[in-house]
Amino acid sequence: MPQFKYEARDRKGKIHQGVMEATSKQILTQKLKENGLRLLRAEHKTKSIWTKDIYIGNPVKPIDFIVFLRQFATLIRSGVSIVEGTNILSSQTESKVLKKTLAQIEVELREGSSLSAACSHHPHIFSPLFINMLLAGEASGTMDTTLERLADYYDKQYRTKKKLQSALTYPTVIGIITLLIVSFLLVYVIPTFEELFSQFDSELPLITKTIISISDWILTHLWLVFFIAITIFILLSLFFYKKTTRIYIDYVIIKMPLIGKLYQKALIARFSRTFASLLENSVPILDSLVLTERIVGNEIISSVLRQARASLETGDSLADPMKNHWIIPPLVVQMITIGEKTGSLDYMLHKVADFYEAEVETATEQFKALIEPVMILLLAVIVGTIVLAIVVPMFTIFNTIQ
Structure with missing residues (x-):
């Protein structure tokens, strides 16, 4: 709520100064009047970074x-x-x-x-x-x-987003668990066995030497590892939010195996549903394109929408710029073309959104069914390799002792 720095006079003529929240000067005057004060002057008080509300994303669930x-x-x-x-x-x-x-x-x-x-x-x-x-x-x-x-x-936007999140939750959790286990083994377990192996003159296998070398390097350059990780995170964040580089990141995500197609379908559903909802509510088509371009959340689709808007402004078809672009499926182009010709563009776009939202649901279940065994196998291979590097020389040591 806006804050006003005010100066007021009470019934005895004494001047009062202060700061009060109010939506307007009229409300401020009313509030002061209730306290027995008459407003003399008031001005908006600019909030500092320490006092103003800061929100990350939408603060309402x-x-x-x-x-x-x-x-x-x-x-x-x-x-x-x-x-x-x-x-x-x-x-x-x-x-x-x-x-x-x-x-x-x-x-x-x-x-x-x-x-x-x-x-x-x-x-x-x-x-x-x-x-x-x-x-x-x-x-x-x-x-x-x-x-x-x-x-x-x-x-519908919320449900589609939750489906995407549910698809990515499992691989994310497994990835974090794998990173924690590997870090624990390399930082705490491997150095202990390295001391044990050093007490014997037996030749260590190549896999054991490699794992020990990696462990020694990480322990020696631990701060460097943290610095590199933080630097990569900051650089990726800057690239992600910078418009000139965001288009390349969006391209890479869409072209990723497994997740790329799922992400593309979710984007098409979001674009279609947003555009259709605006048109259905009688928002002018050019304004609808501008709003959809801002909301869709992908620079590649946004660039297509900008071309479509320019096409409409010159009297051409909305669908023309979409026909030869790889990110817009032919089905979407056909439905938009029919909608333009029949005057039922909002209806056709709603049908496209329904179709791709159903596709996202199906693709999510398929992705989860496929990614679970892949992630378990990956975890087993990574952890198993480290464990094997410890176990193999142990057999050699036991044979030497016997």
């Missing part, structure tokens, strides 16, 4: 947001006003951030602001897509339908 939208749609459909509906949901929601935000929005609504304008002051919760669909809903007088469509959209 998707489930809480979806429930809020469905409840809001039901209240509006039942004849409850937007202001009262906001008040009811502010008191009912379990999300602290959403509760605080809705309370601020209610104040702005009572001051005469529209819902879309009030929500636009909270971009950390309400995306540009959300605001534009609200604007269209306000203009057409179909706010309940708009909120229901938004709930459906966010629900």
Whole structure:
């Protein structure tokens, strides 16, 4: 909420100065009046990095947001006003951030602001897509339908995202376990056996010498290993968020074996569902393309959408730039072409999204079924190699002792 640095006078003429939170000067004046003060002057106080709210991602859980939208749609459909509906949901929601935000929005609504304008002051919760669909809903007088469509959209996006996360959870966990086991063996176990082996003059196998050399190098250059790991992480993070290099990272991810096709299908589903939802809610097609380009989360598809927008602006077909691009499947191009010709582009895109969301679900199950034995085999090979490097010379030592 905005903060005001104010100067006010009480009934005895004494000057008071301070800082108070308020959504506007009118609200600030009212608050001070209730405390027996008359506002003389006020100015916005800029929040420092230490006092302002910092959010990583969306601070409201998707489930809480979806429930809020469905409840809001039901209240509006039942004849409850937007202001009262906001008040009811502010008191009912379990999300602290959403509760605080809705309370601020209610104040702005009572001051005469529209819902879309009030929500636009909270971009950390309400995306540009959300605001534009609200604007269209306000203009057409179909706010309940708009909120229901938004709930459906966010629900399907959330389910697709969870399927991708579930597919990647198993290999990620196995990968971390493998790294921890290997690190433990190389840092703690191998040095112990190295001391044992050094007490005997027997020739060590090549595999044992190799593992011991790796262990010695890691122990000698432990800080260097940490420095390299942190440097790689920082460089990858910078490359990932830099637009000029992001397109190459997106290309590599899509071309990866197993996960690449699954990721591509999820992107097509996201692009189709977003574009369809905007068109269905009467957002202009060029604005819909701009919003979809920002939301889709992949620079390659975003570049295709920019070309499609340029094609529309010159009077050509939306589907033309997509026909010869490898990332857009022929099925999608055909459905968009039919939708353009028949005037049912939003319907066709919804059908494309339905198809690829089902494909993501099927591909996720296949990926999980395939990756489990592969990861177990990989873990067995890596750990087994280190264990074998210890066991083989042990037999030689036992034979020497006997």
